[in-house]
Amino acid sequence: MSDDSSRTVRRGRSARREQRTAGGLGLGLPYITRGIPIYDVLSDEGADLIEVQADTILQEIGLEFRDDTEVLDIWKNAGADVDGERVRFPKGLLKEIVRTAPAQFVQHARNPARNVVIGGNNLVFAPVYGPPFVTDLDKGRRYGTIEDFRNFVKLSYLSPWMHHSGGTVCEPVDLPVNKRHFDMVYAHIRYSDKPFMGSVTAPERARDSVRMAQIVFGEEFVDRNCVMIQLINANSPLVFDATMLGALKVYAAANQACIVSPFILAGAMSPVTVAGTLAQVLAEALAGCALTQLVRPGAPVVFGAFVSSISMQSGAPTFGSPEGTLLLNGAAKLARRLNLPFRSGGSFTASKLPDAQSAQESAQTITATLLSGVNFALHAAGWLEGGLCSSYEKFILDADQLGMMHVLARGIDLSEEALAMDALREVGPGGHFLGAAHTQRNFESAFFRSQIADNNSFEQWLSDGELDAARRANRIWKTQLAEYSGPELDPALDEALLAFIAQRKASFPDSNI
């Protein structure tokens, strides 16, 4: 991956400005770089066992690639054993192939101050992806529209803790399926200047996404740099379908990043155990990641794992479960051993509203996301109802929590100023520190300021209207959208994008829709 230095000149200056303005905390950085260790539940010996089992799965069972012959030919040429759509892999082949993938890469934003580094010790937060429904406390649950879509793009743009604009922040169900990708990609470019994701629902829509990126960044720049990242789900167990393979081929060929993600609810799409599921995750992710390298060696790719459990009583998906946490943590280690960036986690919940269940489940997942070494966290804010619903209030609640993750990620400052021996000397036994010189010097940036937490007395809270956290979040998103002021977009570039969209939309047989 080459980089364009002229595009990154402004980064230092803009990042510093942002640092000053983000809540006075100096934390509004374009992404997190961990100052704390990674937490590993799985031992090296445990990871060895899982890897051996993944090898067995790949060699003996294999995967199905439900594509035209192109992918199957690629595998044949690479030395795999192809039998119809079933592909089996000699031991070590896939590991060898993925060596050409970068361990980390820059995803460029149209504002270079927003560029993110995906991989290494870094963590990028992106919003909820995929829900057909949206909800808020005023209007309740309904199908998403392009207006909702734009709103979630705006809220992501406004949050100092959200690094990425994401992709399908909700499905704009009011637009025709075959053309809504234009409006979605355009909204990300128009209403935000953070990095974004392209369409994966058909190869032609993937190509449209690349073309729009080329209008923004220039053809040559796009060919040399990652400017979009895409979600390529496996159809677990052990299947990649034609839609996902089509998108994967387009994006990898265009040198754009694929997140190859097994999509697993353990017990249904994988064994009912953590260890068995991890072996399957590794087999599926390794095969998909390797395919991108056969399409274009060196193309950026991310080892993904969307893994949770189901209720064995009802079959319903469960989120924020302890098994989900162990799966996330174990998969992160497996990706690290392959030297690949890792995507997992987010703010998951099965709850239908922004209540205690939703907060508890989301807190479990997002903490695991930080500690386990995740590099790219989709669904970091706004997720409700097992991913069926984007919630305005949940977005605000989650974003606040992401802010806390920024503070945790810094670890413990051990500077002389932080050790504060002068304060201890000044105050002494029985005194208090509020008026100490050290406190006066440091109080403004000392502690994270939550937008959501009500820390007041019960009496104050009563007189403030007895609002719960969801009601306070409701006020915040409405104020934010009312006061939204977007990033500048070069009018010539805007015009070019709109002209491209109009011309492409007009070319569809159902252009009157």
Place this chain on the structure above:
Amino acid sequence: MSDDSSRTVRRGRSARREQRTAGGLGLGLPYITRGIPIYDVLSDEGADLIEVQADTILQEIGLEFRDDTEVLDIWKNAGADVDGERVRFPKGLLKEIVRTAPAQFVQHARNPARNVVIGGNNLVFAPVYGPPFVTDLDKGRRYGTIEDFRNFVKLSYLSPWMHHSGGTVCEPVDLPVNKRHFDMVYAHIRYSDKPFMGSVTAPERARDSVRMAQIVFGEEFVDRNCVMIQLINANSPLVFDATMLGALKVYAAANQACIVSPFILAGAMSPVTVAGTLAQVLAEALAGCALTQLVRPGAPVVFGAFVSSISMQSGAPTFGSPEGTLLLNGAAKLARRLNLPFRSGGSFTASKLPDAQSAQESAQTITATLLSGVNFALHAAGWLEGGLCSSYEKFILDADQLGMMHVLARGIDLSEEALAMDALREVGPGGHFLGAAHTQRNFESAFFRSQIADNNSFEQWLSDGELDAARRANRIWKTQLAEYSGPELDPALDEALLAFIAQRKASFPDSNI
């Protein structure tokens, strides 16, 4: 600490029975033994720095012991520099003194199957401690009564995830201050058979607690074994007051465990930084722990740390903050380096109701409690409003989360059955695992079953009454209390306890109250 083997004979059998009944998960154990690594944010070099600073605090500033001369004489004799109530400590003195403290010890319960091991790699959960108020969704917030107290004892008894009966689960404000300790200790003994805590609000009340324990366990047994654990707070910064010192002396002399806890809201009672606060925590805890060893070498003692932050805007205490998490994690490492058991954490929140804020803050703290290596977690369930209020619904929500911590603590099973190669072979690409033989063998115990989470579809949830998690918790605690059936208590023992209480109460000048 000696142990009485005849008392532990039943433990294996009872624990196994419990294992079978607790939600079918085999997790209802008397305490957690971690199968996962401890997570350390603070490096060894960082801990060295903090220790050096604590030495400086102890040598140069010292602590105040606001007691009669007994404690000051103890310090003088131990080689400390005593100047009025101010005591300064030569470098290394306190570390040398605490070497006689056990690294772990058994706290005996009246049912030996409920004995807990405090220290080492173990984690014991105890309920909320201290709130004057109680609240539930039906009756709202009011002063606690002895009926509420008994209810929280019963709820702790009934939860398979709560290892301990705790102490002041709420203040029974309807009873006179000078006599309520009798009713509190009696409630723990009568309505539960889990281990419990004694009174610390006056030396005489501490002695009463010890006498009641002697009635239950026998004088000699109590002298040789820990049967009660007590919360001894420092009056931070750098002060121990007469009440706490009085209780400490009684319990240490009786060979009962003291938890010596700096009680710190950073920014007010300590420097506004994590590192400075950690140095103060270490100085205070070390001094208090050492004092117990001077009173009775070998007496069980726990390094405590109740540490959170304040809002630097309003001065209000904040909980579940990232700084609180870093403080907890760092203090745990400092305690481990002294080879002392560590108390911290719980399910903290500043919220006034069991909403998203309360769940998010509690999840942050309880996860940190598990991962940081805490041995004794007071306030593990029921805490609301910065500790001013015991909440029935919050208790149920928190207890459910404690269950999840049990699963996380086990780590990843890497047995052949867990690797589930047979399931992967049976199902293959594109299949599903619900009907696989391996799934059928394992589904009952595969995943944690939350009592609280609603994982159903939106439509099902609607038809179930659109309850949020707090409303579901409300139903659960009412059912549990309605169906409560307590442990047996030997009638002779009960009679002896009641006779002691009646005789002692009658001896008070205000005995007519």
